[in-house]
Amino acid sequence: MAYSPTLLPLLIVAAAALIAFLADALRLGRLMPWLGGISSIAAAASIFVEHMALGADLYWDLSATLLGVYLSLAMAAGLFFITFHPLSRKMTGSLVGLLLTMLAGSLILVSAQNLLLMFVGLELQVLPFFALLAWPGSGRAAVESAFKYAVLAGLASAQFAIGIALIYLGDGSLAVIPPMGDMTSNVFGLMGVLALLAALSFEIAAAPFHAWVADIYQGAPAPFLIFLGGVAKVAIMGALITLAAATPKLEIPIAVIAATSIVVGNVLAYRAGHLRRMLGYSAIAHAGYFLAALAVGPLGIIAGAIYALVYGLMNMGTFMGLSALPENSIAIPWAALRERQPVLAGLLGLTLLSLAGMPPSIGFFAKLLVIIADVHDQAYWLAILIALGSAFSFAYYLSTLWKPSVLSNPDRLLHRRSWETFAALGILILLFGWLLAPLGMV
Structure with a gap:
């Protein structure tokens, strides 16, 4: 090259x-x-x-x-x-x-505008996580988390490779936008693109490709979930944006996966009863909100890119806050966290409310933009489902705020003075995004 x-x-x-x-x-x-x-x-x-x-x-x-x-x-x-x-x-x-x-x-x-190059990018992204999730000193649960991630990532990679082979069999090209027509111009290409969609759905934990997502979130070290939720998933969303923009015939399958993810993710998150598992299951619902944008054409592509960016910011802030807690925490000890890391506690509370879509948070405007895109394309049922799913999510997101746990030994919380600076910067970024969000929707 x-x-x-x-x-x-x-x-x-x-x-x-x-x-x-x-x-x-x-x-x-x-x-x-x-x-x-x-x-x-x-x-x-x-x-x-x-x-x-x-x-x-x-x-x-x-x-x-x-x-x-x-x-x-x-x-x-x-x-x-x-x-x-x-x-x-x-x-x-x-x-x-x-x-x-x-x-x-x-x-x-x-x-990437080439499927083979996209596959290389996928492998370069997922392979390091096998080691990161089981990093020395991270505990026994992290090893199990790494094993389950390895199985799912291997399955997704195999599915992606099969998809590439089918597309190449169909038109002899590895370009995302082939010189003649699009990737779905023949039956082999259509089957290949569906395989690519399934593979990337595994990576963002969209239903019904969400197996073990809660186990991975529960066992993985919180500092590395910053990169899983805040970087890796956003990159997969970027690949899905490229795929959806190049193949309009995917709109119906994407809409079906989006609707399934919103329903399944919210129900499982409500029943989780564990902080990390709830966040893992709610990631399924957020994958659904993102895919709902890609199901409705050019405006949805723009909404999807903005939602991916906002979702990454919310995950960064959430798992930065959780990095101060003991790894086996099943809820947030707000009293101890506010005492030892008050600004970090503020960032965590703000990002949880933003994940729920509390007005006027940046998460609310991101979901609102997806709804506008769906309504513009007359996908009213999908817009209603997003609104209902977001409203239902308050039942489990807000419970993390009003049902805190009691930490018997506050010294188990990690106290890093520099983290308060990061948290303050994170709050400023979210507030800046909140101020700009209404302007972007005009």
Whole structure:
């Protein structure tokens, strides 16, 4: 592949990842989170500058640019945040290298215009998580979580590979937008695209492809769920945006998966009875809200990109807050958290309300934009289902606020003074988004 300005973000991230993997042997691992964060910011800047350049199978169009800049900055924020977490003290260079590898895969996913390149991006993103979810010092439950994630990711990768093979069998092209027609112009292509949709649905835990999602959320270390929910899933959403924009015939299957996810996710989350499991099941419902946007044409593509961005921000804030709690917490000890990390507690409360769609949070405007897109395309039943699902979600999101747990030993909470700075910055970003959201809907 010849050099193109569109490759610059990937080259920056890949070079930093290579240095990070070598750093532990040179005893420079503690510096790597800062190098990784700076390189991620540099990648975001290069994406912003070169966003309309069309290069070898990578195209930074508007949605890819929006999500690419977000993914890079979110990775930088996550790296700076976990620098102060105990899990980052072991093999720090390798940890940063794995996270930067995941970022490289994520950037490929949101910008790839070639199915084979998209598959490479998918593998670069999911493979590091096998190690991250079972990171040394993370506990026995994390190993089980990593195993279940590995099984689901392997199944999704196999499904994706089958889809690529079927599409190539149909028209002999690996382009997302083939020279002649689209990928669904023949029966093999249609079957292949459905296989791709199923594979990516596994990755965002959309129903009925949601097996073990609650187990993974429950067992995984909270700091790494920052990257799973705030980076990895957003990248998969970017790939789904590319797929949906190129194949209008997918609107009906996407609508069916969206409706199923909204119903199943909300019902399971309501019955969860455990904080992490509730968040895992509610992720199914959020996958449904996102897919409901992609089911209704060009306006829905825009709404889907904005929803993916907002969903990533909400997940970043939520799991940053949960990173201060003991890993076996089944509810939030608000009294202890407010005493030791008051600003972090404020960020956690704000993001939970935003996930529920409480007006006038940024999450409310993101869901409202999806509803507007559905109504514009006359998919009234889908818009009503989103509204009902969002209203129902208050039953379990608000219960995390008014039914706190009591922590017998407040010292078990991690106290990091620097985390208050991250939390304050997160609150400012959410408030800034809240102020801009009404302007974007005019």
